[in-house]
Amino acid sequence: EVQLVESGGGLVQPGGSLRLSCAASGFTFSQYAMTLVRQAPGKGLEWVSGINSSGGTTSYADSVKGRFTISRDNLRNTLYLQMNSLKPEDTAMYYCAKARTYAGYYGETKGQGTQVTVSS
Numbered sequence: 001e002v003q004l005v006e007s008g009g010g011l012v013q014p015g016g017s018l019r020l021s022c023a024a025s026g027f028t029f030s031q032y033a034m035t036l037v038r039q040a041p042g043k044g045l046e047w048v049s050g051i052n053s054s055g056g057t058t059s060y061a062d063s064v065k066g067r068f069t070i071s072r073d074n075l076r077n078t079l080y081l082q083m084n085s086l087k088p089e090d091t092a093m094y095y096c097a098k099a100r101t102y103a104g105y106y107g108e109t110k111g112q113g114t115q116v117t118v119s120s
Helices: none
Strands: 003-007 010-012 018-025 033-039 045-051 058-060 068-073 078-083 092-099 114-118
Touching: 003 092, 018 033, 018 092, 018 114, 033 068, 033 078, 045 068, 045 078, 045 092, 058 068
Parallel strands: 010 114
Antiparallel strands: 003 018, 018 078, 033 045, 033 092, 045 058, 068 078, 092 114
């Protein structure tokens, strides 16, 4: 059974940073691309970033490019999202997903999410 457990969310002031983690189990992590999506209050799911199975290729939504960095540790079966220069519009529930491709989200199984709130 695929299990994805996100952590690291919280309340941060604008301009601050957070590092999200996603612990994966139940599948061979190193063989799959991973993606991160978010859902702001009252809005639909938005693809944020993706990374291929080896970690050598990454992709970002224009809204986070230059501020967020996705990475993975295939020995620890963990995905990371370093978020810098956070803005109020980054406030959302963040989810990781085992993906068919790093370049988008197509409804794959995601975790329970971690809340990120950017507010002064």
